Amino acid sequence: QLIINNIEFNVENFEEKTITHSTTGEQLKKIGFAFSVIGKKEYNLYDLFFESPNFELTIVDTNEKLKMKNISHSTFYQAAEISDDTKVVFRIKLQQEPAKEKELTEDQKLMVNAVNEVVLSRIRFKVLVEVLEEKGLIKGDELFGEIEKVAKKDFDTLKRELLYEKELLK
Template structure:
Protein backbone atom coordinates (compact mmCIF):
# COMPACT_ATOMS: atom_id res chain seq x y z
CA UNK A 1 0.00 0.00 0.00
CA UNK A 2 1.26 3.46 -0.89
CA UNK A 3 0.65 6.66 1.03
CA UNK A 4 0.02 9.89 -0.85
CA UNK A 5 -0.44 13.40 0.53
CA UNK A 6 -2.77 15.28 -1.81
CA UNK A 7 -3.44 18.96 -1.02
CA UNK A 8 -2.53 18.23 2.62
CA UNK A 9 -4.93 15.24 2.86
CA UNK A 10 -3.41 11.84 3.61
CA UNK A 11 -4.54 8.94 1.35
CA UNK A 12 -3.80 5.24 1.84
CA UNK A 13 -4.14 3.96 -1.71
CA UNK A 14 -4.98 0.37 -2.61
CA UNK A 15 -3.63 0.37 -6.16
CA UNK A 16 -0.82 2.66 -7.29
CA UNK A 17 0.79 2.97 -10.71
CA UNK A 18 3.32 5.57 -11.75
CA UNK A 19 4.36 5.75 -15.38
CA UNK A 20 6.00 8.09 -17.84
CA UNK A 21 4.11 9.13 -20.94
CA UNK A 22 5.09 11.27 -23.93
CA UNK A 23 2.95 14.33 -24.63
CA UNK A 24 1.70 14.18 -28.22
CA UNK A 25 1.95 17.96 -28.73
CA UNK A 26 5.27 18.80 -27.08
CA UNK A 27 7.16 15.49 -27.00
CA UNK A 28 7.86 16.03 -23.28
CA UNK A 29 8.11 13.07 -20.90
CA UNK A 30 5.43 13.48 -18.23
CA UNK A 31 4.66 11.56 -15.07
CA UNK A 32 1.17 10.06 -14.73
CA UNK A 33 -0.22 8.62 -11.50
CA UNK A 34 -3.11 6.16 -11.44
CA UNK A 35 -4.38 5.09 -8.05
CA UNK A 36 -7.45 3.87 -6.22
CA UNK A 37 -8.71 4.12 -2.66
CA UNK A 38 -11.88 3.07 -0.85
CA UNK A 39 -14.33 4.87 1.43
CA UNK A 40 -17.53 3.77 3.14
CA UNK A 41 -20.78 5.71 3.11
CA UNK A 42 -22.55 8.54 1.36
CA UNK A 43 -20.92 11.34 3.37
CA UNK A 44 -17.40 10.11 2.51
CA UNK A 45 -18.42 9.63 -1.13
CA UNK A 46 -19.74 13.22 -1.35
CA UNK A 47 -16.63 14.63 0.33
CA UNK A 48 -14.10 12.89 -1.92
CA UNK A 49 -16.15 13.26 -5.10
CA UNK A 50 -16.15 17.04 -4.54
CA UNK A 51 -12.43 16.98 -3.57
CA UNK A 52 -11.43 15.48 -6.93
CA UNK A 53 -13.33 18.10 -8.94
CA UNK A 54 -10.39 20.51 -8.55
CA UNK A 55 -8.25 20.93 -11.68
CA UNK A 56 -4.81 20.75 -9.97
CA UNK A 57 -3.32 18.94 -7.00
CA UNK A 58 -0.07 19.05 -5.06
CA UNK A 59 0.85 15.41 -4.56
CA UNK A 60 3.60 14.01 -2.34
CA UNK A 61 4.50 10.33 -2.48
CA UNK A 62 5.24 9.71 1.20
CA UNK A 63 7.59 6.79 0.40
CA UNK A 64 9.84 8.72 -2.01
CA UNK A 65 9.11 12.25 -0.64
CA UNK A 66 8.73 13.48 -4.24
CA UNK A 67 6.23 16.36 -4.57
CA UNK A 68 4.59 17.26 -7.88
CA UNK A 69 1.84 19.57 -9.08
CA UNK A 70 -0.44 17.40 -11.19
CA UNK A 71 -3.44 18.06 -13.39
CA UNK A 72 -6.67 16.16 -12.81
CA UNK A 73 -7.22 13.91 -15.82
CA UNK A 74 -10.15 11.90 -14.45
CA UNK A 75 -11.74 10.28 -11.45
CA UNK A 76 -14.46 7.66 -11.29
CA UNK A 77 -16.25 5.63 -8.66
CA UNK A 78 -17.45 2.04 -8.43
CA UNK A 79 -19.82 0.41 -5.97
CA UNK A 80 -22.03 -2.68 -5.92
CA UNK A 81 -25.45 -1.56 -4.78
CA UNK A 82 -28.43 0.14 -6.38
CA UNK A 83 -27.69 3.34 -4.44
CA UNK A 84 -25.08 4.73 -2.06
CA UNK A 85 -26.00 4.31 1.59
CA UNK A 86 -24.11 4.83 4.86
CA UNK A 87 -22.76 1.26 4.52
CA UNK A 88 -21.79 1.20 0.83
CA UNK A 89 -18.14 0.52 0.02
CA UNK A 90 -17.06 2.92 -2.76
CA UNK A 91 -13.84 2.62 -4.76
CA UNK A 92 -12.41 5.80 -6.29
CA UNK A 93 -10.08 5.51 -9.28
CA UNK A 94 -8.04 8.65 -9.95
CA UNK A 95 -5.71 9.66 -12.79
CA UNK A 96 -3.40 12.69 -12.35
CA UNK A 97 -0.67 13.87 -14.72
CA UNK A 98 2.06 16.46 -15.06
CA UNK A 99 1.35 19.26 -17.48
CA UNK A 100 3.86 20.00 -20.25
CA UNK A 101 6.12 22.93 -19.35
CA UNK A 102 5.51 24.47 -22.77
CA UNK A 103 1.72 24.43 -22.22
CA UNK A 104 2.06 25.95 -18.73
CA UNK A 105 4.18 28.78 -20.14
CA UNK A 106 1.68 29.37 -22.96
CA UNK A 107 -1.25 29.60 -20.51
CA UNK A 108 0.74 31.99 -18.29
CA UNK A 109 1.58 34.21 -21.29
CA UNK A 110 -2.06 34.29 -22.43
CA UNK A 111 -3.39 35.54 -19.08
CA UNK A 112 -4.05 39.31 -18.93
CA UNK A 113 -1.80 41.31 -16.63
Protein backbone atom coordinates in the same frame (compact mmCIF):
# COMPACT_ATOMS: atom_id res chain seq x y z
CA GLN B 1 0.65 6.45 0.54
CA LEU B 2 0.02 9.75 -1.27
CA ILE B 3 -0.55 13.28 -0.03
CA ILE B 4 -2.83 15.27 -2.32
CA ASN B 5 -3.44 18.92 -1.47
CA ASN B 6 -2.26 18.20 2.10
CA ILE B 7 -4.65 15.25 2.58
CA GLU B 8 -3.20 11.77 3.18
CA PHE B 9 -4.51 8.87 1.10
CA ASN B 10 -3.84 5.19 1.68
CA VAL B 11 -4.03 3.96 -1.89
CA GLU B 12 -4.38 0.62 -3.62
CA ASN B 13 -3.45 -0.45 -7.15
CA PHE B 14 -0.90 2.36 -7.55
CA GLU B 15 0.38 2.62 -11.14
CA GLU B 16 2.96 5.03 -12.48
CA LYS B 17 3.82 5.53 -16.16
CA THR B 18 6.15 7.95 -17.88
CA ILE B 19 4.86 9.75 -20.96
CA THR B 20 6.34 12.35 -23.30
CA HIS B 21 4.49 15.68 -23.42
CA SER B 22 3.44 16.38 -27.01
CA THR B 23 4.48 20.04 -27.18
CA THR B 24 7.37 20.38 -24.71
CA GLY B 25 8.95 16.93 -25.14
CA GLU B 26 9.20 16.68 -21.34
CA GLN B 27 9.03 13.31 -19.59
CA LEU B 28 5.96 13.43 -17.32
CA LYS B 29 4.38 11.03 -14.86
CA LYS B 30 0.90 9.64 -15.26
CA ILE B 31 -0.42 8.14 -12.03
CA GLY B 32 -3.40 5.91 -11.39
CA PHE B 33 -4.63 4.61 -8.05
CA ALA B 34 -7.69 3.56 -6.08
CA PHE B 35 -8.88 4.14 -2.53
CA SER B 36 -12.03 3.30 -0.60
CA VAL B 37 -14.41 5.18 1.66
CA ILE B 38 -17.48 4.12 3.62
CA GLY B 39 -20.77 6.01 3.46
CA LYS B 40 -22.55 8.71 1.56
CA LYS B 41 -20.96 11.61 3.48
CA GLU B 42 -17.40 10.42 2.70
CA TYR B 43 -18.37 9.66 -0.90
CA ASN B 44 -19.76 13.19 -1.41
CA LEU B 45 -16.69 14.75 0.22
CA TYR B 46 -14.15 12.92 -1.97
CA ASP B 47 -16.27 13.08 -5.12
CA LEU B 48 -16.32 16.88 -4.79
CA PHE B 49 -12.59 16.94 -3.91
CA PHE B 50 -11.69 15.14 -7.15
CA GLU B 51 -13.77 17.51 -9.30
CA SER B 52 -10.86 19.95 -9.00
CA PRO B 53 -8.73 20.20 -12.18
CA ASN B 54 -5.34 20.61 -10.45
CA PHE B 55 -3.56 19.01 -7.51
CA GLU B 56 -0.30 19.15 -5.55
CA LEU B 57 0.77 15.53 -5.05
CA THR B 58 3.50 14.06 -2.83
CA ILE B 59 4.53 10.44 -3.18
CA VAL B 60 5.36 9.65 0.45
CA ASP B 61 7.85 6.81 -0.22
CA THR B 62 10.09 9.02 -2.37
CA ASN B 63 9.03 12.45 -1.03
CA GLU B 64 8.58 13.48 -4.68
CA LYS B 65 6.34 16.54 -5.11
CA LEU B 66 4.43 16.95 -8.38
CA LYS B 67 1.95 19.38 -9.88
CA MET B 68 -0.78 17.22 -11.39
CA LYS B 69 -3.89 17.70 -13.47
CA ASN B 70 -6.99 15.57 -13.13
CA ILE B 71 -7.42 13.18 -16.05
CA SER B 72 -10.39 11.27 -14.63
CA HIS B 73 -12.03 9.92 -11.53
CA SER B 74 -14.71 7.28 -11.24
CA THR B 75 -16.44 5.38 -8.48
CA PHE B 76 -17.65 1.84 -7.96
CA TYR B 77 -20.03 0.43 -5.33
CA GLN B 78 -22.25 -2.62 -5.01
CA ALA B 79 -25.64 -1.26 -4.07
CA ALA B 80 -28.67 0.34 -5.67
CA GLU B 81 -27.66 3.62 -4.04
CA ILE B 82 -25.05 4.85 -1.61
CA SER B 83 -26.05 4.60 2.06
CA ASP B 84 -24.17 5.28 5.29
CA ASP B 85 -22.55 1.82 5.22
CA THR B 86 -21.82 1.46 1.48
CA LYS B 87 -18.18 0.89 0.52
CA VAL B 88 -17.26 3.15 -2.41
CA VAL B 89 -14.08 2.62 -4.41
CA PHE B 90 -12.60 5.65 -6.16
CA ARG B 91 -10.35 5.21 -9.20
CA ILE B 92 -8.23 8.27 -9.94
CA LYS B 93 -5.95 9.16 -12.87
CA LEU B 94 -3.65 12.19 -12.66
CA GLN B 95 -1.02 13.52 -15.04
CA GLN B 96 1.96 15.69 -14.20
CA GLU B 97 1.90 19.23 -15.52
CA PRO B 98 4.86 20.26 -17.67
CA ALA B 99 7.39 22.47 -15.88
CA LYS B 100 8.01 24.51 -18.99
CA GLU B 101 5.40 25.57 -21.47
CA LYS B 102 6.30 25.81 -25.12
CA GLU B 103 7.57 29.33 -25.81
CA LEU B 104 5.45 31.25 -28.30
CA THR B 105 7.09 32.53 -31.48
CA GLU B 106 7.10 36.27 -32.14
CA ASP B 107 4.32 35.82 -34.72
CA GLN B 108 2.24 33.84 -32.20
CA LYS B 109 2.77 36.56 -29.57
CA LEU B 110 1.66 39.20 -32.08
CA MET B 111 -1.43 37.15 -32.91
CA VAL B 112 -2.33 36.71 -29.22
CA ASN B 113 -1.91 40.46 -28.67
CA ALA B 114 -4.01 41.23 -31.77
CA VAL B 115 -6.80 38.93 -30.64
CA ASN B 116 -6.75 40.47 -27.14
CA GLU B 117 -6.91 43.95 -28.67
CA VAL B 118 -9.85 42.98 -30.90
CA VAL B 119 -11.73 41.55 -27.92
CA LEU B 120 -11.07 44.69 -25.85
CA SER B 121 -12.20 46.88 -28.73
CA ARG B 122 -15.44 44.92 -29.03
CA ILE B 123 -16.02 45.22 -25.28
CA ARG B 124 -15.44 48.99 -25.38
CA PHE B 125 -17.76 49.36 -28.36
CA LYS B 126 -20.49 47.28 -26.71
CA VAL B 127 -20.27 49.38 -23.54
CA LEU B 128 -20.43 52.60 -25.57
CA VAL B 129 -23.51 51.41 -27.48
CA GLU B 130 -25.25 50.35 -24.24
CA VAL B 131 -24.54 53.70 -22.53
CA LEU B 132 -25.71 55.72 -25.54
CA GLU B 133 -28.88 53.63 -25.87
CA GLU B 134 -29.63 53.91 -22.12
CA LYS B 135 -29.34 57.69 -22.35
CA GLY B 136 -31.67 57.66 -25.35
CA LEU B 137 -29.07 59.28 -27.60
CA ILE B 138 -29.11 56.54 -30.23
CA LYS B 139 -30.96 53.45 -31.32
CA GLY B 140 -28.90 50.34 -32.11
CA ASP B 141 -30.00 50.28 -35.76
CA GLU B 142 -29.01 53.93 -36.28
CA LEU B 143 -25.48 53.34 -35.11
CA PHE B 144 -24.97 50.21 -37.19
CA GLY B 145 -26.27 51.98 -40.29
CA GLU B 146 -23.72 54.76 -39.78
CA ILE B 147 -20.97 52.22 -39.19
CA GLU B 148 -21.81 50.57 -42.49
CA LYS B 149 -21.62 53.92 -44.36
CA VAL B 150 -18.25 54.83 -42.84
CA ALA B 151 -16.88 51.34 -43.44
CA LYS B 152 -17.76 51.54 -47.15
CA LYS B 153 -16.19 55.00 -47.39
CA ASP B 154 -13.06 54.67 -45.22
CA PHE B 155 -12.25 50.96 -44.77
CA ASP B 156 -9.41 50.82 -47.30
CA THR B 157 -7.84 54.05 -45.99
CA LEU B 158 -7.93 52.88 -42.37
CA LYS B 159 -6.58 49.48 -43.36
CA ARG B 160 -3.61 51.12 -45.15
CA GLU B 161 -2.93 53.26 -42.06
CA LEU B 162 -2.81 50.17 -39.86
CA LEU B 163 -0.55 48.31 -42.28
CA TYR B 164 1.73 51.35 -42.64
CA GLU B 165 1.99 51.58 -38.82
CA LYS B 166 2.91 47.89 -38.70
CA GLU B 167 5.72 48.46 -41.22
CA LEU B 168 7.05 51.36 -39.12
CA LEU B 169 7.27 49.10 -36.07
CA LYS B 170 9.47 46.62 -37.97
